[in-house]
Amino acid sequence: MSVFQVVLLAALVATVVLGLVMASRGALPKILAGLLVGGACLGAVFVVEPDWTTQLARFLGIGRGADLVLYVLVLGTSWGFLSMYMRVRAVRRDMTLLVRRMALDEAERDQTPRRP
Amino acid sequence: MVVPVFNECAAVGKVLDALRSRFRNVVAVDDGSSDASWDAIRKTAAHALRHAVNRGQGAALQTGTDFALARGARRIAHFDADGQHRVDDLVAMALAVAKGDCDIALGDRFAGNSRIPPMRAALIRLAALMHRVTSGIGLNDVHNGLRVLTDEAARRCELRSDRMAHASELIDLIARSGMRVKQFPTTIEYTAYSMAKGQRASASARILLHYAVGRVFR
Numbered sequence: 001m002s003v004f005q006v007v008l009l010a011a012l013v014a015t016v017v018l019g020l021v022m023a024s025r026g027a028l029p030k031i032l033a034g035l036l037v038g039g040a041c042l043g044a045v046f047v048v049e050p051d052w053t054t055q056l057a058r059f060l061g062i063g064r065g066a067d068l069v070l071y072v073l074v075l076g077t078s079w080g081f082l083s084m085y086m087r088v089r090a091v092r093r094d095m096t097l098l099v100r101r102m103a104l105d106e107a108e109r110d111q112t113p114r115r116p
Numbered sequence: 117m118v119v120p121v122f123n124e125c126a127a128v129g130k131v132l133d134a135l136r137s138r139f140r141n142v143v144a145v146d147d148g149s150s151d152a153s154w155d156a157i158r159k160t161a162a163h164a165l166r167h168a169v170n171r172g173q174g175a176a177l178q179t180g181t182d183f184a185l186a187r188g189a190r191r192i193a194h195f196d197a198d199g200q201h202r203v204d205d206l207v208a209m210a211l212a213v214a215k216g217d218c219d220i221a222l223g224d225r226f227a228g229n230s231r232i233p234p235m236r237a238a239l240i241r242l243a244a245l246m247h248r249v250t251s252g253i254g255l256n257d258v259h260n261g262l263r264v265l266t267d268e269a270a271r272r273c274e275l276r277s278d279r280m281a282h283a284s285e286l287i288d289l290i291a292r293s294g295m296r297v298k299q300f301p302t303t304i305e306y307t308a309y310s311m312a313k314g315q316r317a318s319a320s321a322r323i324l325l326h327y328a329v330g331r332v333f334r
Contacts, residue, residue, distance in 0.1 A: 100179045
């Protein structure tokens with residue numbers, strides 16, 4: 001096993017442990033934890049047996065294993081960015097409504113004593 | 117009159133006083149300014165509202181509108197805080213809406229005596245063309261900060277675009293609601309101050325992006 005494989009494997013094992021610990025504490029939704037742990041385990045398998053990605057890629061009609069990994073990565077990160085963006089949008093919306101509520105409440109407080 | 121204010125401490129006091137001399141109810145919304153705008157607003161006779169955090173012009177307008185509607189306002193006007201609009205133009209528009217000539221009055225800087233910088237004029241024409249295509253509504257000046265709406269129109273046109281894309285969003289809402297729109301000649305004072313504070317041409321790309329995203333995910 002090469003040095004590279006050892007380092008990657010260690011990182012993936014750490015990811016699995018992290019995912020399990022966070023899920024058990026309820027810090028991570030079950031579905032996300034499952035995806036994380038599953039993805040890390042799959043990654044570990046491919047780190048140990050790099051040829052398997054090539055075989056899988058051939059089976060899917062993609063030439064090389066590295067290409068398959070790249071495509072999956074691009075799709076995954078795009079999805080991640082989009083869902084993150086949607087969440088930020090929702091948070092911004094909530095924040096605006098909150099700031100508006102605060103402004104209106106503050107104005108109400110300011111005016112009541114002056115103009116009963 | 118709803119006046120959104122963001123870092124306008126130099127101009128806002130005068131603008132609010134000028135408005136107060138002609139209109140009874142002026143609402144100034146300080147959009148989380150980091151300068152002395154809030155103190156400047158408090159010195160005037162306008163209703164003072166404050167956003168704890170900067171949320172953008174669209175958000176400030178909607179806050180002021182909510183405040184005014186809750187107090188039984190019959191008409192809502194938008195007026196920029198930097199002194200680029202003329203109060204006389206607003207009076208003419210408000211009278212027309214009060215008489216029932218239209219539900220929504222929009223300012224049209226091309227019909228007034230504005231000396232519009234050519235780059236600005238070209239961008240606004242382009243935006244107007246885009247709205248003609250996407251919403252089928254034929255307006256000259258789609259990003260003018262001077263507007264008057266009836267309370268009914270203001271209720272139907274709730275702005276969800278917090279930042280500058282609200283002007284485009286409003287055009288869509290108007291087109292969909294089928295309310296009667298009229299454009300009024302307005303003169304915009306392009307002073308060195310208002311140009312420095314106002315939107316740069318490069319901002320139009322960002323506004324377009326916000327608008328497009330807002331249309332896709334409402």
